[in-house]
Amino acid sequence: MIRNVFIVLIICCLGPVSGSPPPTYDSIFSFGDSLADTGNLLLSGALTFPFIAKLPYGQTFFHYPTGRCSDGRLVVDFIAEAYGLPYLPPYLAVAKGEKFEHGVNFAVAGATALDAKFFYDRKIGSQLLLTNGSLSVQLAWFSNLKSTLICPTKQDCARRFQKSLFLVGEIGGNDYNYPFFGGGTIQQLKALVPLVVETIANATSGNLPIGCNAVYLTLFRTPNKAAYDRNGCLKAYNGFSKYHNSMLKLALENLRHKYPHANIIYADYYAAAKRFFHAPHHYGFTNGALVACCGGGGPYNFNNSAICGSPGSKSCLDPATYANWDGIHLTEAAYRYIAMGLLNGSFTEPPLTFPHIKPF
Incomplete structure (x- = not known):
């Protein structure tokens, strides 16, 4: 039996969890x-977003620059560190011959x-799509890798995946970002939510509070003070994120009934991030x-005509004093704060506890 297969952030594992020792993964x-x-978007050419190919990214x-859309490590990197594993190579590097003994990353920046x-x-x-590397494309990559390189037989798969962790997420945010940036309204995009949730219910985490993001704050800036919460975030767009997350949680509950032997854990990116939007100095x-x-x-240091890395x-001199990297x-x-909140169980439902996470 495959005991510990995680599909997520949602996190999904087979086998007993309550009372079991903390899992380890190879x-x-x-x-x-x-x-x-x-690094997958970078290796694909990144012609639609070339700035990640040079400093200050990384x-x-x-x-x-590694192809990560940040000044450094991502949530997946901190999770790998927590389990004592190396950082994941991007699939497109593996496809060109790089070894992947401890796993592979199929994620693509800009993916829907x-x-x-x-x-x-x-x-x-x-007109804004950065890539065609959607979730179904990534799953096809995995299927190809699995059939040709990981496990040519079912027995090989069972042995390989018995101690493998599957992280799927965050994804789904771009399904809303592109239409929003193209002029779509919240009411119009609410109609998309069931379709997005249906697509990703068994394979993803919740969305971040987009109303606190510099790009949203810049593009949808308004003189109406009532549009903002006490933290300066746009209430309507954060409400949209919460709507998506609530729909996803309902879908996950249905999955729990459908697969009673699987432990499905929802990772609440929204709450994990909202705490430092609420009290950044803390x-x-x-x-x-x-x-x-x-x-x-600009007011939020985001300008479409001069985005990070472009002329x-x-x-800034010290990125550690900022929560937002490039808008x-x-x-x-x-x-790092998001990853630690997930790993120590504060923002996962049911809690995922990891015994070796050091407090800040």
Whole structure:
């Protein structure tokens, strides 16, 4: 029997959990978007977003651009560290011959849960799509890798996956980002939520509080003070994120009934991130959580004509004092807080506890 197979952030594992010793894993397989991509978009050419191919991306930890959409490590990197595993190579590097003894990352920056064709057919945000590497494409990559390199027989698969961790998420956010940035309204996009949730219910985590993101705060800025919460975030867009997450949690409950032998754990990215938007100085973000570290000016240091890494943009001196990296993505410091909150069980339902996480 495969005892510990995780599908997620949602996290899903087979076998007993209550009273069991904390699990250990020999490998991790990751799916998702820019919150998890360790280099697939960069290796694909990154022609639609070339700035991740150069500094200041990667400056804090790796000291060179790795294809990660941050100044350093991501949530998936901190999870790998927690289990004593190396950082995951991107699938496109593995496809070119790189070894992957301890797992592979299939995530692609800009990826959607729904297939790209969905957006092209309906002409909703399709002009902004960065990649066609949707969740189904990533799953096809995994299927190909599994059949050719990991486990040519069922017995091989059972042995390999018995101690493998599967992380899927965050994904689904871009299914809303592209249409929102293309002029879609909250009411119009609410109609998309059931489709997105149906696609990803068995394979993803919840969405971040997008109303606190510098790109949303810039694009949908309003003089109406009532549109903002006490933290300066846009209430309507955070409400949309919460709506998606509530729908996803309901879908996961249905999965629990359908697969009673699986332990399905929901990872609450929204709550894990909202705490440092609520009290940034408590987490060392002395420059706040709303203004981007790297950008081209403006109230939130986000400017579409001078995004991070492009001419006219500048990077802050100390990214650790910022929660927001480039207006869209978070800093390594912020991702670390999210990862630790998930690993110690504070923001997972039911709790996922890991005994070796050191407090900050």
